Amino acid sequence: MINWDEYYNFSEYEFTCSHTGECFMNKNFMDKLQTLRTSLGIALFISSGYRHPTHPIEAKKSKSGEHTLGKAVDIACRGETAYNIMKAAPLFGFTRIGFKQKGHGRFIHIGTATEEDGFISPTIWSY
Template sequence: MRAPLDWARYPNFQSQEFACRHTGRIHMDADFMGRLQRLRQAFGRPMVISSGYRDPSHPVEAAKRQPGPHTMGRACDVAVRGADALALIVLAVQHGFTGIGVQQKGASRFIHLDDLPSQTHQPRPAIWSY
C-alpha cells in the first residue's frame, strides 16, 4: 500500500478531484502527480480533472481485459478543448507523458495523460483518439 500523498506539494490540485467516482478511493502515484504539477505550471491555466484514480472495480476498468493506468494512479483525464487541448498535448510530450489519448468530439472532450513505461506489448510514447 502506498503512503498517503502530501497534497501540499501539488498546489494546483485537490485530492477530491482524483477520487474514484465508484469507490471514493484516491491512490495517486507521487511521481505522476509531480509530473502533472509541473505540466500545470507550464500550461499556466486551470486543468479540470474529469477522471483520476479508478479502483479496479470501477465499471470502466472492470470491463477491460487488463486494468489500465488509472488503476495505478498514473493517469488522469483533463477536460479541455480546442486550442487549449493542442497546447496541453504539446506540453505533455515535453514533460514526459508517454500515453496521450484525445477525445475532442461531442460533449465530453478531454485529454488522457499517463506516464507508463514502454513495454513489449505496449510501446511508448503513444497517442490515440477515442
C-alpha cells in the first residue's frame, strides 16, 4: 500500500485510473518520482498515472503497458520543462522514456518497468 503522505508534492487522485477509479501505484516508482520532483523543483502535471488493464488505452494493446503495473506516468509538459524532465529522468532511475512533443497534448512518459516485468529496459521512443 502507498502512504501518500510520503509524497508531499503529489496526491492520490492525480494517479487514479480514469476508467475504474482504482489506484495501484508502485511504491518504488513513487519514491523515484518524488525524488525527481524534489530535484526539479517545479510542479509536475500528471496526465496519466495508474491504468487498469480494462482502461481503453490499455485494452486495445496486445499486451498491457507499464501504467497497469503502477510503474509509469505521463507528465504534461513542453519546451523548457520537457527538456529538464528529459535531462533528469534517467539520473533518477527512469529507464523507459517516451516523448510526445508535437501538436496538442504534449507529454513525456517515464517508467521503471524492467525486463523481469516483461518490458524492454532501458529504452526510448516517440509517439
